[in-house]
Structures are given as structure tokens and as C-alpha cells.
Amino acid sequence: MNIEQFIQRTEVLHSRLADLYQTASVLPWIPPELLPQAFKELYSTSKMVQLAAEELYQQNEELIQTRNFLEVERQRYQDLFELAPDGYVVTNAEGIIQEANLAAAKLFNVSRQLLVGTPIVNFVNPEERQPFRLELNHLSQSDRFKELVVSLQKNHGELFNAALTVAVVRNQQGRVNSIRWQLRDINQRQRQKSELLNNEHDLIQDRPIHKHSKGDTISLNPLFIWYVRQGVVKLSTFCETGEEILIGLASQDMVFGSNMTSLPIYQATALSDVELVSIYVTEIATDPLLSHTLLPKINQRLKQTESLLAITGRRRVEERLHHLLQLLKQEIGEPVAEGTRLTVRFTHEDIASACCTTRVTITRLLGKLQQQGLISFDAKKYIIIRNS
Incomplete structure (x- = not known):
């Protein structure tokens, strides 16, 4: 017998006892005090059984809902396991x-x-x-x-x-x-990593190459990002006084674009002869492998930007310059006999903007570092950072 049949029979029994009790109570020839005490107790017990049955039914409904919920959860985790x-x-x-x-x-x-x-x-x-x-x-x-x-x-x-x-x-x-x-x-x-490296090479295959000479301002379009095939690009903005602020360097295999920033003023300048490849944003959104390939490059730019922010937050100009040179050494340095040579020639104005100071101060500090033997310059005035 299931619980619903039990409740139905309980209700029928209670109804019959109620009718019997009512009939016995109104019969004129049977005084009320003659009604058996056991009959009253039977009616009361029947009422309690009916209430208990209703409570049992409610609990059973809750158990069914809980069981259905657990079954859904079990199936969900089973699907996760299977797939x-x-x-x-x-x-x-x-x-x-x-x-x-x-x-x-x-x-x-x-x-x-x-x-x-x-x-x-x-x-x-x-x-x-x-x-x-x-x-x-x-x-x-x-x-x-x-x-x-x-x-x-x-x-x-x-x-x-x-x-x-x-x-x-x-x-x-x-x-x-x-x-x-x-x-x-x-x-x-x-194998997947090897395929990913091949896909990096495919990024520049069959795409037009845009060449810019040193000093050129590179046009920016929110519909695509630039992939640096060769050279270094300076990314900067301008403050209210018109002073330029360095916010990043995009070197070989890195990406940049106006849709990667919220700055109202954003400028890209070639610090050397550069070769760029354009990749449309819609293409990235529809090609998971392409977006997976570009993600580490975007992450590299993010880390570089955080490093530049940390440099500007230092109190002493000497510390800012020291950490900037170390960052440039890591980003665009190449080993030479004397140490690490920066592959791009920066003006004192460029370095001053990155260090949030004046060109005169940078000229003085670079001269001091040169006297201490920590840096030197080659014949083309490229900075060489001595290995410590």
C-alpha cells in the first residue's frame, strides 16, 4: 500500500467514525453518558491518525523533491565526469x-x-x-x-x-x-604546444605587412589590433600640460591597438623601423585558436604596463631610472660583450617621461651612472647596461 492509499483509507475511516459518533449523540433513547468511553477515544485517535497521515504525506512530498534535486545534481556531475x-x-x-x-x-x-x-x-x-x-x-x-x-x-x-x-x-x-x-x-x-607555435607563425602568413620608418606615427583603428612582426613601437598618452607619458613598448611578437585601452588619447610611434600585421577583432572573436594564441601576448603587455606603473610610484627619481633600465633590459635588451644593449635608442626626453621627471635630471643621472661604470654607450649612442 502506498502513502496515498493509506491516507484515503484513513479519511474514509475517520468519516465513518464521525458519522457513527454523530448518530449516536442525537439518538433520543440513548443518554449521552451511556456512550462508551472507548468510542470517544477511538474517534479522537482516528483524528490524530488523520493528522499524522497528512503530515506524513507532506514529508513524503518534500522527500520526493529532495530526491529529484539530488538526481539532477548527480546527473550533472555524471555528465561532467563523462564529458x-x-x-x-x-x-x-x-x-x-x-x-x-x-x-x-x-x-x-x-x-x-x-x-x-x-x-x-x-x-x-x-x-x-x-x-x-x-x-x-x-x-x-x-x-x-x-x-x-x-x-x-x-x-x-x-x-x-x-x-x-x-x-x-x-x-x-x-x-x-x-x-x-x-x-x-x-x-x-x-604536440598541442608545437601546433600553437606553428599557429603563431601562421599569424603573419598570407597577411599584408605594413612597414613604418623610425619616428612614424602609426594609425590606430578600433576594428583591428596590430601584431609587431619586427621592431619596437612606443605607446604613449599626453597629460593636461601637453607632456608625453610612456605607457608601454610593443616589441617583436607583441600586440597593441586602440581597442586595448580606455585612454582618450593614445598614440603609437615607431622607435625603429617596424613591420606590422593587422588582425581584425571580429576574427579573434570567432577563432578560438587565434584568441588562445594572442592571449599570452596581451598578458605580456598587461604585465609590462603594471611594471611601468610600479616605476612611476617610486619616490626617488634614481630608483625610477634604475628600475626602468632593468625593465628595458628585460623587454628589448640583447647580450653584447660589455653587458646588455638596448636595441632602441631612447632620447633623454623619452626616459624622462617614463620616470615622471625632467630631461635635465635624466641627463645628470645617466652621466652619474656612466661615471660609476653601470652603463655605457656604443658608437651609435645606444645604452649598454653592465651586468651586475
């Missing part, structure tokens, strides 16, 4: 596979049905199985995530290096309930 890009398997404490997702089956080149019940050690390179078994025993004594690099073997015998992230799950008694394994093919990651 995860990395391989996932769940084993018992002895390493016998109990569950495996599609990526794991593809990784081992075997169906999931055959994976279940198979010891995970069977997929380890035979030469590494003994150390792996020892590691499996140690896992049962640990509660931390562990990272392993193991040579695994596909079903047809091909070996590949894999990074394993392992987590132990325990029950309330502290015993190992299961071990969860995340499997990543390192060889595949290396």
Missing part, C-alpha cells in the same frame, strides 16, 4: 577500475566496458609496474592530492608519458572507499 576533456577513472584501494569516462577509454584505446574490472597497473609500462604498485600502497596511507608522472601503455602497445593527479576518498571509518585518477597525456600537450 571531461581529461581522462578520469575511479578505482578501489587495490587499483581495480570501477568507473571510467569517455576520455579515459579513448586514451587507452579500449571500451569502457572492458576498462571496468581491469587493474590500472595493467596499463603501466611493464618496466615501471613494480614502483607503481609501491606507490599505490603508499596512496592508501595519504589524504593529499598527489601528482605522478608515469609511462602508460595503450591497448595496442603504444607508450605515452602521462601526468596523474590522484585523490583518495575515505568513508566515515577512515578506510579507503575509492581512489580517483585524472590522466593527462603529456605527449599530446607537447
